[in-house]
Amino acid sequence: MPYKLMDISPWRGFPITSVFGKAALNFRLGRLLFFLREYFFPFGCALCGVPLIGINEAWYGLCKECHSGLEIEAQEYCEICSKPLISEHGSCLACRNGEGRPCDKIKAFFPYYGKYRRLLAAYKFGKNMALGNFFAGKILAIIASLNQGQETIIVPVPPRPGKIKEKGWDQVEYLTKLLGKEGKSVPGGIKICRCLKRLCSGAQKKLDRSGRIENLKNRIVPNRAYLRDALPKCVILIDDVITTGATLDVCASVLKSRGVEKVYGLCLFYD
Numbered sequence: 455m456p457y458k459l460m461d462i463s464p465w466r467g468f469p470i471t472s473v474f475g476k477a478a479l480n481f482r483l484g485r486l487l488f489f490l491r492e493y494f495f496p497f498g499c500a501l502c503g504v505p506l507i508g509i510n511e512a513w514y515g516l517c518k519e520c521h522s523g524l525e526i527e528a529q530e531y532c533e534i535c536s537k538p539l540i541s542e543h544g545s546c547l548a549c550r551n552g553e554g555r556p557c558d559k560i561k562a563f564f565p566y567y568g569k570y571r572r573l574l575a576a577y578k579f580g581k582n583m584a585l586g587n588f589f590a591g592k593i594l595a596i597i598a599s600l601n602q603g604q605e606t607i608i609v610p611v612p613p614r615p616g617k618i619k620e621k622g623w624d625q626v627e628y629l630t631k632l633l634g635k636e637g638k639s640v641p642g643g644i645k646i647c648r649c650l651k652r653l654c655s656g657a658q659k660k661l662d663r664s665g666r667i668e669n670l671k672n673r674i675v676p677n678r679a680y681l682r683d684a685l686p687k688c689v690i691l692i693d694d695v696i697t698t699g700a701t702l703d704v705c706a707s708v709l710k711s712r713g714v715e716k717v718y719g720l721c722l723f724y725d
């Protein structure tokens with residue numbers, strides 16, 4: 455019997471004494487819903503499958519061991535695209551060769567192999583929504599450490615047309631929604647700006663960087679609904695995986711052609 459009341463320690467003391475204000479209440483209710491979901495329809499840990507115990511594990515979709523095992527050891531990363539450097543210093547070869555790329559800086563959290571790859575598969579294809587909380591937490595922490603109390607504008611990389619209809623959801627859009635909702639917890643707050651739209655284009659997978667850029671040319675366009683307002687001066691693009699950086703760069707150049715001055719990219723994985 456995996457679920458014992460005595461294991462629910464983060465929940466002790468709820469509700470009246472520890473709830474201050476609406477934000478705290480929503481935060482706790484959100485966690486409670488994931489806890490109840492895990493209780494009635496157990497997903498288990500996304501990586502090792504053990505039953506999840508307690509509210510925090512259910513909220514992140516990961517057991518405590520797997521959660522802490524995802525931390526990456528410090529090493530030197532490219533200061534532009536954040537891929538790990540092996541024999542280079544400062545920036546990687548690809549970034550040095552692609553000088554003046556439209557996306558000013560890119561931060562990616564995890565490599566795209568092994569357990570990290572399984573993590574994305576569980577989220578993207580297994581629709582394990584709890585992992586969205588884990589990813590959103592990573593992004594919120596980095597925004598809070600960098601935005602100096604200013605409002606942060608997030609632009610999601612748009613999904614290909616028809617994807618949401620076909621698959622029922624888009625993993626980047628769901629993450630964006632979470633960031634919008636949880637953004638109140640970050641000083642300065644977060645505003646979501648869906649100012650980009652993607653038109654139909656050929657498959658990207660087998661193309662190299664320049665092929666991808668060519669393939670996306672005029673296929674990522676400003677979203678008309680947003681054109682009435684001036685775009686902000688600085689935005690953060692959000693995507694799940696960065697491979698060659700072509701998609702982020704095409705998005706960034708569209709934004710810059712519309713007057714945005716600084717475009718940063720935040721991705722969950724680098725491939």
Ligand SMILES: [Zn+2]
Binds near residue numbers: 499500516517519
């Ligand atoms: Zn686990």
Ligand SMILES: [Zn+2]
Binds near residue numbers: 534545
């Ligand atoms: Zn780089």
